[in-house]
Amino acid sequence: MAFAAKHYPGAFLIFTSSSSPQKRNNSSSKPTPRRLLRLSPPPPLRSSPTPSRARSFSCRAHGVAQQSTQTTTLTLRELCHGRVPQSILTRAEEVGYVTPTDVQEQSLPILLSGQDCVLHAQTGSGKTLAYLLAVFAAIDFARSTVQAIIIVPTRELGMQVTKVARMLSAKPKGAAEKSQKECSIMTLLDGGMLTRQKSWLKAEPPHIIIATVESLCRMIDRNRLKLQSITILVIDEFDYIFGSTRQVSLLRKLLTSYSSSKARQTVLASASIPQHNRFLHDCVQQKWTKRDVVHVHVHPVEPMPPQLHHKFLICTRKERLQVLLQLLDRDNPKSAIIFVSEQSEKSKKEGHISSTTLVYEFLKDSYNGELDVLVLEQDMNFNARATSFSEVRHKGFLLVSTDIASRGFDLPQTTHIYNFDFPKTAIDYLHRAGRTGRNPLSKEICTVTTFITQEERFVLQKFENELMFQCEQLSLV
Numbered sequence: 001m002a003f004a005a006k007h008y009p010g011a012f013l014i015f016t017s018s019s020s021p022q023k024r025n026n027s028s029s030k031p032t033p034r035r036l037l038r039l040s041p042p043p044p045l046r047s048s049p050t051p052s053r054a055r056s057f058s059c060r061a062h063g064v065a066q067q068s069t070q071t072t073t074l075t076l077r078e079l080c081h082g083r084v085p086q087s088i089l090t091r092a093e094e095v096g097y098v099t100p101t102d103v104q105e106q107s108l109p110i111l112l113s114g115q116d117c118v119l120h121a122q123t124g125s126g127k128t129l130a131y132l133l134a135v136f137a138a139i140d141f142a143r144s145t146v147q148a149i150i151i152v153p154t155r156e157l158g159m160q161v162t163k164v165a166r167m168l169s170a171k172p173k174g175a176a177e178k179s180q181k182e183c184s185i186m187t188l189l190d191g192g193m194l195t196r197q198k199s200w201l202k203a204e205p206p207h208i209i210i211a212t213v214e215s216l217c218r219m220i221d222r223n224r225l226k227l228q229s230i231t232i233l234v235i236d237e238f239d240y241i242f243g244s245t246r247q248v249s250l251l252r253k254l255l256t257s258y259s260s261s262k263a264r265q266t267v268l269a270s271a272s273i274p275q276h277n278r279f280l281h282d283c284v285q286q287k288w289t290k291r292d293v294v295h296v297h298v299h300p301v302e303p304m305p306p307q308l309h310h311k312f313l314i315c316t317r318k319e320r321l322q323v324l325l326q327l328l329d330r331d332n333p334k335s336a337i338i339f340v341s342e343q344s345e346k347s348k349k350e351g352h353i354s355s356t357t358l359v360y361e362f363l364k365d366s367y368n369g370e371l372d373v374l375v376l377e378q379d380m381n382f383n384a385r386a387t388s389f390s391e392v393r394h395k396g397f398l399l400v401s402t403d404i405a406s407r408g409f410d411l412p413q414t415t416h417i418y419n420f421d422f423p424k425t426a427i428d429y430l431h432r433a434g435r436t437g438r439n440p441l442s443k444e445i446c447t448v449t450t451f452i453t454q455e456e457r458f459v460l461q462k463f464e465n466e467l468m469f470q471c472e473q474l475s476l477v
């Protein structure tokens with residue numbers, strides 16, 4: 001750190017700290033990553049007239065000398081002490097959140113100090129709890145104004161985050177009836193007229209709003225909602241929202257015109273940030289965040305959870321359904337998600353059957369009611385989507401889905417992922433694979449199997465290099 005500060009004043013600083021010895025040992029059997037963590041800081045962005053003061057924290061430097069041997073044995077309660085209300089911490093313990101995960105351990109001191117933060121850590125690593133604790137620390141329950149906004153890319157992720165937030169803000173067991181004012185949480189998600197929310201905003205504004213960017217901006221544009229009192233703005237899966245041409249302009253408005261980065265704490269979370277140095281620079285330049293935004297980058301040389309086993313199988317498209325059935329029989333998954341590609345507009349117009357329907361119908365016939373087969377895709381109406389989403393929550397299932405389920409979906413019982421159709425990009429692979437292995441404190445092995453044609457082997461190899469994992473070939477018997 002001293003070296004970086006001396007040689008690159010005002011540039012990105014990379015801090016390297018080790019995780020606990022136990023956690024380090026877990027990764028010792030992993031294949032050697034093909035890229036090593038760069039320990040020296042990148043050169044300053046000379047083209048930038050405003051030097052960025054963003055800082056990067058990287059923990060668990062893999063395969064390089066450790067600069068620090070610091071280990072944390074603090075519990076979540078100790079990490080949050082004096083910042084997060086006691087009732088929230090008690091609830092967190094009641095639902096089983098006692099030991100912090102790596103990303104929580106690294107980010108909470110920064111988040112709870114009120115600094116802007118880019119949370120960059122593997123899928124299933126516990127980013128949601130980290131930012132929710134920061135939200136609860138930032139709001140004053142006694143004030144009836146909207147103080148926190150959490151932006152999510154999809155309705156399903158919004159429902160999930162709301163569930164966790166409400167679980168944390170519920171009254172702890174045995175707490176006095178009126179120990180403190182309750183935290184109210186409203187959702188503004190796509191689908192529906194949001195009539196109830198309009199009256200709610202008028203009568204007594206909630207403390208926290210969890211919203212998709214389009215629904216939130218619609219409320220602001222119609223003067224139903226003002227953001228002058230917000231103290232914290234979180235954008236979950238922000239790289240996905242920035243990547244959507246429909247949503248990006250609204251997001252920019254939200255970050256700069258509807259509220260100012262100076263007046264709020266801004267937290268951006270994702271497991272994938274392509275060109276993250278460039279992105280941090282943009283955050284400062286575009287005034288999406290304050291200049292001292294911190295980049296908490298956990299496991300930078302291991303973008304995917306270590307407990308995932310990656311396999312691939314070469315077969316023709318015609319063989320795929322039968323091969324899927326064979327694999328399901330052999331793997332006997334507790335629960336599995338089968339990812340298929342979204343049907344193109346052209347294919348719809350030509351009247352072809354979608355991959356989702358094809359696989360769903362096939363599996364339903366094959367299992368004949370023995371196993372719950374569900375489907376989720378963009379084109380379904382919101383009620384049907386909500387039904388599928390709540391049905392998969394509590395039991396074993398086979399969920400056939402497009403990439404709509406690949407971001408943020410937390411179904412910890414999922415033991416297997418099948419890429420029935422090949423993911424378009426390495427980032428898509430990472431997020432699909434990340435729907436399994438979602439118990440950050442467990443070492444249970446979960447499997448990701450990708451069906452490819454001979455021609456697609458080359459592309460999968462590229463994904464392996466980019467995401468630093470190894471894929472084992474399965475053969476057909």
Ligand SMILES: Nc1ncnc2c1ncn2[C@@H]1O[C@H](COP(=O)(O)OP(=O)(O)OP(=O)(O)O)[C@@H](O)[C@H]1O
Pocket residue numbers: 076096097098099100101104121122123124125126127128129270271407408409410412434438439440441
């Ligand atoms: N401290 C903790 N102790 C035990 N379980 C935890 C802890 N923190 C989070 N979890 C659990 O880990 C799982 C994954 O957490 P979460 O959904 O926050 O991951 P994420 O980092 O947001 O992943 P993604 O990038 O895929 O959205 C959840 O089931 C959550 O309940």
